[in-house]
Amino acid sequence: MTLLSKVAKYPFTAEPFHCDFSHRLFIGHLGNHMLNAADYHSSERGYGMNYLNPLHKTWVLSRLAIEMTEMPHAYDKFNVATWVDGAMKYFTSRNFAVSSQDDGHVYGYGRSIWALIDTDSRQPTDILSIRNGLINEYIDTDTPCPISKPSRVQLSPDAPVVRTADVCYSDIDVNGHVNSVKYIEHVLDTFSIDDFKGRHIKRFEIAYVAESYYGDKLQFSHEQTGEDEHVVRIDKIAAGDNKPIEVCRSKVNFAKD
Amino acid sequence: MTLLSKVAKYPFTAEPFHCDFSHRLFIGHLGNHMLNAADYHSSERGYGMNYLNPLHKTWVLSRLAIEMTEMPHAYDKFNVATWVDGAMKYFTSRNFAVSSQDDGHVYGYGRSIWALIDTDSRQPTDILSIRNGLINEYIDTDTPCPISKPSRVQLSPDAPVVRTADVCYSDIDVNGHVNSVKYIEHVLDTFSIDDFKGRHIKRFEIAYVAESYYGDKLQFSHEQTGEDEHVVRIDKIAAGDNKPIEVCRSKVNFAKD
Numbered sequence: 001m002t003l004l005s006k007v008a009k010y011p012f013t014a015e016p017f018h019c020d021f022s023h024r025l026f027i028g029h030l031g032n033h034m035l036n037a038a039d040y041h042s043s044e045r046g047y048g049m050n051y052l053n054p055l056h057k058t059w060v061l062s063r064l065a066i067e068m069t070e071m072p073h074a075y076d077k078f079n080v081a082t083w084v085d086g087a088m089k090y091f092t093s094r095n096f097a098v099s100s101q102d103d104g105h106v107y108g109y110g111r112s113i114w115a116l117i118d119t120d121s122r123q124p125t126d127i128l129s130i131r132n133g134l135i136n137e138y139i140d141t142d143t144p145c146p147i148s149k150p151s152r153v154q155l156s157p158d159a160p161v162v163r164t165a166d167v168c169y170s171d172i173d174v175n176g177h178v179n180s181v182k183y184i185e186h187v188l189d190t191f192s193i194d195d196f197k198g199r200h201i202k203r204f205e206i207a208y209v210a211e212s213y214y215g216d217k218l219q220f221s222h223e224q225t226g227e228d229e230h231v232v233r234i235d236k237i238a239a240g241d242n243k244p245i246e247v248c249r250s251k252v253n254f255a256k257d
Numbered sequence: 258m259t260l261l262s263k264v265a266k267y268p269f270t271a272e273p274f275h276c277d278f279s280h281r282l283f284i285g286h287l288g289n290h291m292l293n294a295a296d297y298h299s300s301e302r303g304y305g306m307n308y309l310n311p312l313h314k315t316w317v318l319s320r321l322a323i324e325m326t327e328m329p330h331a332y333d334k335f336n337v338a339t340w341v342d343g344a345m346k347y348f349t350s351r352n353f354a355v356s357s358q359d360d361g362h363v364y365g366y367g368r369s370i371w372a373l374i375d376t377d378s379r380q381p382t383d384i385l386s387i388r389n390g391l392i393n394e395y396i397d398t399d400t401p402c403p404i405s406k407p408s409r410v411q412l413s414p415d416a417p418v419v420r421t422a423d424v425c426y427s428d429i430d431v432n433g434h435v436n437s438v439k440y441i442e443h444v445l446d447t448f449s450i451d452d453f454k455g456r457h458i459k460r461f462e463i464a465y466v467a468e469s470y471y472g473d474k475l476q477f478s479h480e481q482t483g484e485d486e487h488v489v490r491i492d493k494i495a496a497g498d499n500k501p502i503e504v505c506r507s508k509v510n511f512a513k514d
Contacts, residue, residue: 017436039273163423168446169452
C-alpha cells in the first residue's frame with residue numbers, strides 16, 4: 001500500500017459572512033476549518049469518520065488550542081495544513097498550521113487531542129487496532145508547531161454564571177450532540193462586543209469534558225483571570241434535573257491590536 | 258469591456274459539521290452558500306461589495322425563498338448557480354439553482370430580492386446608477402427557476418412569543434448588524450427537534466424588515482398555520498426600550514421524508 005504524505009494542506013477562504021464586525025474570521029469558523037482539515041486528512045489516509053462510522057467508532061475532539069499572530073480577514077485565502085504528531089492507545093495529537101495562499105506567511109497554529117470512541121458504548125476504543133496501527137505510519141514529529149500544548153484550565157468554584165442557553169436544533173450536528181464549534185461561539189458570547197474592540201484573540205483553548213444534548217440547558221460561568229485572560233466553563237443541566245455537569249472549559253487570551 | 262456569462266456557478270461541499278442530526282445540510286448554511294455565490298457573482302461582474310463598500314454603498318438582502326426537493330447530505334459536492342433576473346431602481350431579483358457536482362441533478366432553487374443602500378444614510382440608493390446601469394447587461398430571464406416568488410407572510414397579531422435571545426458577539430457580521438443567516442438559525446430554533454424527524458423542510462422563506470444590533474433582545478413568535486406550515490416573526494427590543502419592532506418574518510413548509 002502506498003502511503004500518502006504525512007502533512008496535507010487544504011484550501012479555505014475567509015467568507016465575508018464568517019467574519020466578525022472587525023472583518024476578521026470568527027475563531028469558531030477557523031476551528032471548523034481545522035476540524036474539516038482533520039476529517040479530510042484522516043479520511044484520505046484510511047482512518048476517517050467515513051471508514052470508522054460504519055464500524056461504530058468515531059473521533060471525538062478532546063482538546064483544541066489555537067494561537068494566532070494574525071487572523072485571516074474577509075476574502076483572505078488560506079491553507080490549513082495538518083498532521084498527527086503522536087498516537088497512543090486512546091489519544092492522538094494533531095497539529096495545524098494556518099498560512100496564506102498568496103504569500104505563504106503563517107497566520108498561526110493549532111494543537112488538538114482526539115479520542116476514538118465506540119459509538120454504542122461511548123467508551124474509548126483502541127486507536128492502534130484500526131487497520132493494524134496504520135496511523136503510526138503517519139506520525140510526523142519533525143514539522144514544527146511552535147505553540148504550547150493545551151493546558152489545564154483553572155477556574156474558581158465560585159465563578160459567576162453570566163448567561164444560560166437552551167440547546168436547540170441548530171446546535172446539534174451529525175453526531176447527535178452539540179457541535180464542538182457551537183461551544184466556541186457560546187464561550188465568546190459570554191464576552192461583551194467591546195472586549196473585541198482594539199484587541200483580538202491571541203490564544204483560544206477549550207477542553208471538552210462531556211457531551212450535551214438537545215433539551216439540556218447550558219450555563220456559562222465566566223471569570224477574568226488576568227488583564228487579557230478570561231476563563232469560561234460551560235455546564236449542562238439535563239431536562240428534569242438540577243445538577244450542573246461540566247461540559248467544557250475554555251481559556252481566552254487577548255492581545256492589543 | 259468584455260461581458261462575462263450571465264449565469265455563474267460556484268462549488269461547495271456539505272461539510273459534515275454543517276449538517277444536522279439527519280446528516281442533511283442545515284438550511285442556514287445553504288443560505289450562506291447562496292449569499293456567497295451572490296457576492297462572488299456580483300463582484301466578478303463589477304457591482305459587488307468589494308466595489309460598492311468604498312463608495313459607501315452595500316447590498317442588503319430583503320427576501321429569500323429556498324425550495325428543495327432534496328437537501329445535500331454530508332460530504333455531497335454541489336454547485337450553486339446564480340443569476341439576476343430583474344433589476345429596478347431600488348431592487349434586484351436574483352435566482353439560485355443548487356445541483357449535484359457528480360451527476361448534475363437539481364436539489365432545489367432559491368429566489369431573492371436585494372436592495373442597494375447607502376451605508377451612511379441606510380437609505381435605498383439607485384442600483385441603475387452603478388457603472389451606468391451595468392447590471393442591465395446581465396439580466397437573464399431565460400434560465401428557469403421553477404419555484405414561486407417570495408410571498409407575503411401572514412401572522413396573527415396574537416401569535417405567542419416562544420423564545421427570546423440576546424444579540425451577542427457571534428451574531429454580528431462584517432456589516433455590523435445581525436447576520437442574515439443567524440436569523441434563519443433563530444427561526445429554526447423555535448421548533449422542537451422532533452419537528453425535523455420523519456420530515457424535512459420543503460420551502461423556507463424569510464423577509465427582512467429591519468436590522469438588529471448588538472445589545473438588542475430578539476423575541477420569536479411562532480404560529481402553526483397548516484399541518485406542515487409554520488410562521489415565525491422576529492421582533493427586536495432595543496436596550497432601554499420595551500417596544501418590539503419587527504425585524505423579519507419567515508414561513509417554513511415541511512414535507513414527509
